[in-house]
Amino acid sequence: MPGLRNGFAGPEPLRDDDAPALPPVGSRNRPTGTGMAELHESIAGLLASRGQWRQAYHHLRSAVDLMSVAEAPRVPEQLRHEVNRLRKEHAEAREQSLRDSLTASYNRRYLDERLAALLAEHAGSDAGLAVALVDLDWFKQVNDNFGHLLGDRVLQRVVELLQEALPAGAFCARYGGEEFVLVLPGADPGEAVTVCEAARSRVELHSWEQMAPGLRVTVTIGLAHERGPEQSPASAEQQLISADALLYAGKQAGRNAVAYRVGDEVRLAGMAAGRRLVMGSRAVGY
Structure with missing residues (x-):
């Protein structure tokens, strides 16, 4: 049965072999700039498909940070949308956990x-x-x-x-x-x-x-x-x-x-x- 994290039920943490590994620092194959941002975005998509939106959110944030300093500094609109969506879901989940389900007053x-x-x-x-x-x-x-x-x-x-x-x-x-x-x-x-x-x-x-x-x-x-x-x-x-x-x-x-x-x-x-x-x-x- 999934555990509780920060008061919310969620799937078990992603294992190391479940997601693409980031190449080690110094590797000739390690992407830089835009390529690294795309890798973070890819990992975020995999995590989101498993319902692990908190971890997905952090990878998306990393992608945004990298895109802001890459050769092509413009952050894709879809990426911005995903970050905003996850941030909104996080806030809504927190708010719902503090509300009475019948009256909508605080609990x-x-x-x-x-x-x-x-x-x-x-x-x-x-x-x-x-x-x-x-x-x-x-x-x-x-x-x-x-x-x-x-x-x-x-x-x-x-x-x-x-x-x-x-x-x-x-x-x-x-x-x-x-x-x-x-x-x-x-x-x-x-x-x-x-x-x-x-x-x-x-x-x-x-x-x-x-x-x-x-x-x-x-x-x-x-x-x-x-x-x-x-x-x-x-x-x-x-x-x-x-x-x-x-x-x-x-x-x-x-x-x-x-x-x-x-x-x-x-x-x-x-x-x-x-x-x-x-x-x-x-x-x-x-």
Whole structure:
């Protein structure tokens, strides 16, 4: 079975006797300039036919470099096209590996990698970093009453609504099931609350009835904010635990709300601000 290289399955590496060998340096038969470029191009074609596009890409790059200094410096258009195609396939494969297949939001792998990097970047700085855990309210009832196919469409539309007005640098990732995470780098606490409350409102006010008569969808959001340099920096896990505790507080207060913390006080944003908060064990601590 093929092995994994850089996180992607591919065929076994090409053996030495599977591809044309490059003549040794100093050989009278060793081609130069254009001839060497053509040899690299030939090897690239063989590798590409076997699906070994990473190795093919490197040989094509070598061909381009050689052609640029050969007697005929013009690089064939077909060669340029092949290099660009392989570069695009590489980028697309990388992007697809970081996306959720259903909603096209980022996946848990990307979330873990990117959030850890952002927290490291923000450690000791004044830049804010907000993490919001978003959960669809009563989503099991949507699946039970309208079917899983419509439930999938609801998840896709909710992600579109969550991403609709995110600030630059922010992103949405699927955390699991009907839970999503909004990461807001550089956002101060007030801005983060505004962004999350606007997202919650867009979901509530969306015309769900057009998708299915009687359908109504809302979300509850727990918003945690990484505090300034005077505080010990939180890990990615701690940040998500804090957001989860606040999400629980929002659900205990009646759902369809954004719960956040000001100092030691948990508050609800927007229209939910007047509700009574019921604090459970998951809502204790930052």
